[in-house]
Amino acid sequence: MVSPDRPLLRTLQGEAVWPPPIWLMRQAGRYLPEYKVTRATAGQFLDLCLSPDHAVEVTLQPLRRYAFDGSIMFSDILMVPHGLGQTVWFAEGEGPKLLPVRTDEALAALDLAGFHQRVGPVYDIVRRLRSQIPGTTTLIGFAGAPWTVATYMIEGGSSRSYETTKSLMWQNPDWFQRLIDLIVETTVAYLSAQVSAGADVLQLFDSWASALGGPAFDRWVIDPNRRIVKALKAQHPTVPVICFPRAAGVQYQRFADQVPCAGLSLDPTVPLDWARDTLGPKCLQGNLDPILLVAGGEALMTEVRRIGDAMRGHPFVFNLGHGILPNTPLDHVAALVAEVRSW
Numbered sequence: 001m002v003s004p005d006r007p008l009l010r011t012l013q014g015e016a017v018w019p020p021p022i023w024l025m026r027q028a029g030r031y032l033p034e035y036k037v038t039r040a041t042a043g044q045f046l047d048l049c050l051s052p053d054h055a056v057e058v059t060l061q062p063l064r065r066y067a068f069d070g071s072i073m074f075s076d077i078l079m080v081p082h083g084l085g086q087t088v089w090f091a092e093g094e095g096p097k098l099l100p101v102r103t104d105e106a107l108a109a110l111d112l113a114g115f116h117q118r119v120g121p122v123y124d125i126v127r128r129l130r131s132q133i134p135g136t137t138t139l140i141g142f143a144g145a146p147w148t149v150a151t152y153m154i155e156g157g158s159s160r161s162y163e164t165t166k167s168l169m170w171q172n173p174d175w176f177q178r179l180i181d182l183i184v185e186t187t188v189a190y191l192s193a194q195v196s197a198g199a200d201v202l203q204l205f206d207s208w209a210s211a212l213g214g215p216a217f218d219r220w221v222i223d224p225n226r227r228i229v230k231a232l233k234a235q236h237p238t239v240p241v242i243c244f245p246r247a248a249g250v251q252y253q254r255f256a257d258q259v260p261c262a263g264l265s266l267d268p269t270v271p272l273d274w275a276r277d278t279l280g281p282k283c284l285q286g287n288l289d290p291i292l293l294v295a296g297g298e299a300l301m302t303e304v305r306r307i308g309d310a311m312r313g314h315p316f317v318f319n320l321g322h323g324i325l326p327n328t329p330l331d332h333v334a335a336l337v338a339e340v341r342s343w
């Protein structure tokens with residue numbers, strides 16, 4: 001049964017709930033021994049993402065240990081390129097690989113018509129989670145933001161400098177705009193279908209937002225996020241969207257002014273007093289350094305309390321400033337959750 005009292009949802013609707021709700025980005029994953037067991041039986045990483053039995057199981061694993069207030073469906077931002085028919089695979093120990101999209105022909109071959117069918121299991125996963133998570137837990141759907149997804153689609157995997165992506169973006173902005181527009185349209189349809197399947201809240205991950213500045217940040221980070229959030233708000237007015245233009249620095253302010261999202265996720269470099277005063281009316285989420293959660297001890301607790309002191313009285317979601325790291329000790333996570341819940 002879904003309870004009306006979901007602290008994470010209430011917070012994103014603007015209430016300064018205290019103690020703040022807590023969940024962790026990438027809370028399912030390799031720091032959990034039980035994840036490694038399921039991962040080993042599921043086959044390829046993409047098979048894990050597209051197998052409802054396994055994906056539901058790994059989504060529930062961190063909830064069983066830590067009773068987080070939010071449950072993020074287990075999936076990956078590369079589900080959108082996969083759904084568009086781009087060839088995506090995960091090379092063991094190397095990360096994601098894709099057959100790059102760099103030409104008119106490759107762009108024309110992407111196929112929105114077959115999208116929902118290719119990602120169909122994701123909607124099944126959300127539906128099953130809706131009925132299996134505790135009633136007070138908020139179910140989070142997600143997607144990558146267009147700029148970040150485009151870097152993977154063009155580079156063919158992870159990148160340090162995004163050299164091919166940026167070169168194409170500046171040499172052929174019309175082509176790049178067509179790719180971004182396709183990702184915007186697909187992402188709206190994808191997230192909307194996640195809501196129809198039962199997601200309470202959505203998060204857009206723009207993990208590589210800090211690669212752009214000036215007008216390029218406005219055009220390729222702010223504008224696509226704004227269009228997606230506006231379209232989702234029109235279709236699902238009560239569903240809050242959290243945006244995460246990671247490491248965008250002072251550009252967080254321009255982003256906040258122009259993107260009508262309910263929540264902003266902050267990376268560890270964002271000063272919280274500045275965020276509270278300038279990004280203000282929005283609910284803020286973050287921003288513990290994931291390496292502090294690996295380090296543990298007094299340093300961890302001092303920082304966790306500093307974050308709490310800065311954000312008390314404001315709608316705030318306790319989270320990391322980026323995904324949890326595989327080396328994170330389980331008892332550090334338990335100590336973090338106990339500390340936040342003691343406030």
Ligand code: 1CP
Binds near residue numbers: 025028
């Ligand atoms: O070996 C394994 O088990 C695969 C590791 C892994 C996992 C656990 C990958 C490959 N993706 C995931 C799951 C995942 N990815 C989630 C799970 C839900 C949860 O939080 O429990 C989420 C939200 C993502 C989102 C994601 N994937 C992002 C955005 C968030 C972020 O961390 O910046 C990005 C950039 C990706 C791409 C990706 N997928 C996987 C890897 C190793 C990467 C990053 C590669 C890179 O650094 O470029």
